[in-house]
Amino acid sequence: MTDKIALTPKTHTTPPARFSHGVKKGNILQVAGQVGFLPAEDGRPPAPAGPGLREQMLQTLANVQAILEEGGAGWDDVMMVRVYLTEVDHFAEMNEIYDAYFREQGLTGPPAARTTVYVGLPAGLLIEIDALAVLG
Template structure:
């Protein structure tokens, strides 16, 4: 097994340290895994994480922006994403989420990433979590 490709943590300036021992993103070689992101507004020193919203649109757009900032900090973009996982708290949000998702990715040049959507419980006030896997180069 080769050890010449270091694993590096990726943390954009908009993000606070994770609440447990994990990284917002991890890059190893040309692979970048973005941890599940939620709709927190960009970090402000001395202030607890604050979710966008409370509406689905605000949270989805902020969550996608947060995933995007990790991708960019790791040297990638949505064009490099091969897999996106979406975690919704309410099955009733699926149609609206798809509209927002399609609108967000309307300008994507290449094929869209594969996607899985599952339904989960999230901390109070959070409606969506999204992660992504990107392959660069």
């Protein structure tokens, strides 16, 4: 049986509760829900990348990618993405940003499956994303 390995990239702070930013077991890598916090630096408290959806979403995707890379994966390995939005009105903009981001990544295979739901997040946060990857 393979060990379960917790993943915390250098860009991330220690989680605020008992969970891991990412967990890898065998060829499965689960990325916990990530928000658009800027990378951890010098003990400053986490802060969103900006007030708008675009800034927060691009940072959120970068945070997910950092965990994927920490676990030896990339976007081509992702099978499922879940997007959590706080505002129904952000759906169209989120789709535009999402499509442009993955075009820029130059992915060659079929896109990951995706679910989008509407949730409440802490004040100032507009989006959260998690991902499930299967390696090799």
